[in-house]
Amino acid sequence: NAGVTQTPKFRILKIGQSMTLQCAQDMNHNYMYWYRQDPGMGLKLIYYSVGAGITDKGEVPNGYNVSRSTTEDFPLRLELAAPSQTSVYFCASSSLSNQPQHFGDGTRLSIL
Amino acid sequence: GESVGLHLPTLSVQEGDNSIINCAYSNSASDYFIWYKQESGKGPQFIIDIRSNMDKRQGQRVTVLLNKTVKHLSLQIAATQPGDSAVYFCAEKPQGGSEKLVFGKGTKLTVNP
Numbered sequence: 001n002a003g004v005t006q007t008p009k010f011r012i013l014k015i016g017q018s019m020t021l022q023c024a025q026d027m028n029h030n031y032m033y034w035y036r037q038d039p040g041m042g043l044k045l046i047y048y049s050v051g052a053g054i055t056d057k058g059e060v061p062n063g064y065n066v067s068r069s070t071t072e073d074f075p076l077r078l079e080l081a082a083p084s085q086t087s088v089y090f091c092a093s094s095s096l097s098n099q100p101q102h103f104g105d106g107t108r109l110s111i112l
Numbered sequence: 113g114e115s116v117g118l119h120l121p122t123l124s125v126q127e128g129d130n131s132i133i134n135c136a137y138s139n140s141a142s143d144y145f146i147w148y149k150q151e152s153g154k155g156p157q158f159i160i161d162i163r164s165n166m167d168k169r170q171g172q173r174v175t176v177l178l179n180k181t182v183k184h185l186s187l188q189i190a191a192t193q194p195g196d197s198a199v200y201f202c203a204e205k206p207q208g209g210s211e212k213l214v215f216g217k218g219t220k221l222t223v224n225p
Contacts, residue, residue, distance in 0.1 A: 004155075040217065040218075041217055041218075042201055042203075042215030042216050042217045042218060043156070043201070043203075043213075043215045044215075045212050045213070048212075058212060059212065090155050090156070092155075092156075097205070098143075098144045098163070098205065100146060100158040100161055101146075101158070101213065102158065103148075103155030103156045103157070104155050105153075105154050105155045106154075106155050
């Protein structure tokens with residue numbers, strides 16, 4: 001099993017550009033999450049989903065959008081990139097909310 | 113409010129010693145706790161978890177202790193190896209409703225040969 005796969009691994013954007021960070025999991029997990037990790041900090045939840053067609057805001061949702069049309073995929077969209085969104089983005093999934101979350105290896109995003 | 117913190121931001125140990133990484137949490141309603149290991153350039157990797165109805169749980173070379181009285185969580189690593197060098201995060205999940213895991217800032221463990 002590949003687990004949680006994130007693409008791209010690295011990206012540089014200009015201010016105001018948009019992009020979609022891709023996340024796919026092959027474990028048939030219902031729960032999926034997007035986090036951002038700033039240097040020297042823990043992870044902050046951006047959005048999460050408890051199943052296909054259902055999404056909800058986390059701690060820091062401003063400037064982002066998500067969709068969950070299938071169980072496997074949970075893309076994160078940045079519409080108007082801002083320097084404050086420079087970070088490492090991690091996607092995770094779990095079978096239940098009180099089960100360990102499995103993380104991808106992250107997307108390192110710089111906005112200049 | 114909700115917060116998960118760590119007593120020491122860095123920890124340096126000798127290979128073969130036991131390591132203890134500490135974590136304080138503030139939400140007494142949290143019912144699920146988890147430790148992750150993060151190596152440079154990689155995503156967090158699950159180590160061990162514990163639910164609030166337990167005070168100790170053991171895995172392979174790792175033990176998690178939960179003291180609900182003082183809201184303290186610790187990760188013990190036996191016979192620490194160079195491959196254990198990483199940043200370790202604790203996280204808590206408040207009981208009921210929210211799916212949010214609250215992460216601490218992490219402790220960087222360095223194992224000296």
